Amino acid sequence: MKRILLLEPYYGGSHRHFLEGLQQHVPAQYELLALPARKWKMRMQLSAPWFVEQLKKQPPAERSFDAVLCSSYVDVAVLRALLVKVSGWNSETRICLYFHENQLAYPERHAADSRQFAAINFHSALAADSIAFNSAYNAQTFLDGCRKYLKSAASEISLPALVGEIQRKSRILFPGIDFPERTHRHGTAHAGSPVVVWNHRWEHDKNPERFVLALTELERRGVDFRLIVAGESFRDVPACFARIRELFAARLLHFGYVPSYREYLALLAQGDLVVSTAQHEFYGIAVIEAVRAGCRPLLPNRLSYPELFDGEFLYDEEGFVDTFAQALLNKPRLGDEEAEKLTERFGWPRLAPAYREWLLSPDLSSDVSSATKMFVGSVA
Structure with missing residues (x-):
């Protein structure tokens, strides 16, 4: 059975329910490293080195995984740079990034430091092997935000191909929901x-x-x-x-x-x-x-x-x-x-096969869902 490392710096609410449902409906051997759902800004800045330090505490034989799944609160670029130094780490491990939200589209109530967190999301998307967004709207606003972010750079820094690279490794996967059995609703x-x-x-x-x-x-x-x-x-x-x-x-x-x-x-x-x-x-x-x-x-x-x-x-x-x-x-x-x-169509039984394909069958990654094909066409 394939081993998947789950990294969640904001383990609460919908992020927690998502990972609980994933582990129940997509068979794999999971290991979860998580932090409580608070102080999201510090989580984005420091969770990657913290996760690596926790991994170092494990025996080298237990540090090898087939895939890593992390939310967009993880700085994947920092994570990837630090993991290569960990003894026993499998350099072929795929890092999959799931965007519940993106910092390039949030209302700018904290405009003074918003670019810092947008940059972390952007660098994470570049460093990840595969990306999933919870909606096409999320993906569209992220990619549009990346284009705007890159245009704000000095004229000497021209990076026109990067957004296309991110788009090509992205897909849309709704977060599954565990619905209860039908109840009598007429009270x-x-x-x-x-x-x-x-x-x-x-x-x-x-x-x-x-x-x-x-x-x-x-x-x-x-x-x-x-x-x-x-x-x-x-x-x-x-x-x-x-x-x-x-x-x-x-x-x-x-x-x-x-x-x-x-x-x-x-x-x-x-x-x-x-x-x-x-x-x-x-x-x-x-x-x-x-x-x-x-x-x-x-x-x-x-x-x-x-x-x-x-x-x-x-x-x-x-x-x-x-x-x-x-x-x-x-x-x-x-x-x-x-x-x-x-x-x-929003329940785990309907969505689990797409998650199995994404996380466990990377060779099928080009055989994307119809929702992803629509997304790719809509943001080109």
Whole structure:
């Protein structure tokens, strides 16, 4: 059985669920080296030498792997340079890089040091043997960002071929999700007014301010609804969440993070409509989880969302509130079969063969999936 070394400097949330699902659904002998999900900037700068130091603590006979899989929080260029000095390391080991996100496309709230982390992502992509992105949108913004980054260099530094090199070794692989067995989704919550679900991170890039403005306008129009606000919060919580709790207290069925995944899914099953107003989204696991639980999606017609759901579930910006109101009036909840049909392709059973090919069968790397072929054509 092939040996795969997993390196994750930010082992939490979707990154952790991804690796847990991979190990369950793609048979191999895995070794995981990980750090807790905090201080991402220091993780990007120092995790590569830390991982190498951990590897040196193992007997030389156990330092040989067929492949390494790391997330984009690892500086692959530094990792590769240090690994060649490790006794027992197999120089033929393939290094595979998975982009859950990329630093060339994040909103520049930390513009002073953003180029440093963009450079780490760029150098990692150059040094990796093979790359996978969680969406074509992620890949497109990364490659576009690389072109812009290279154009910012002095005129003496011309590197026109590098983006093409990165593109040719890239593919699109959705991160698999372990969906639970079908549950009875029709509870007492569905007997009254429709339930709106917000289950995203409580951060500004998810644009919760616009969500609050839309809810306020719906209330002014007399559109009835109840509300579930979940999702993880961090140190700097946007002020609009306090307004939600104050303005819509009588409508709230739940407010706050749900640490138990089982309880979180049960909460989603009370919803009718899951809404996103995000300004930034590389994939959309939270939305997919809610749709699987029976919530009809209402999503902006941009970012990664057009890859995930058909146009009937997408809204144009100027008509958002009207579309929101109409969805609530139409009693939007999905049936079990429709919810499963919309989400089945995002589950591990459907995606595992593509991951087996990528990680375990490098000789088949040119036989890419249709999604990857579409990606290659779209960014040429």
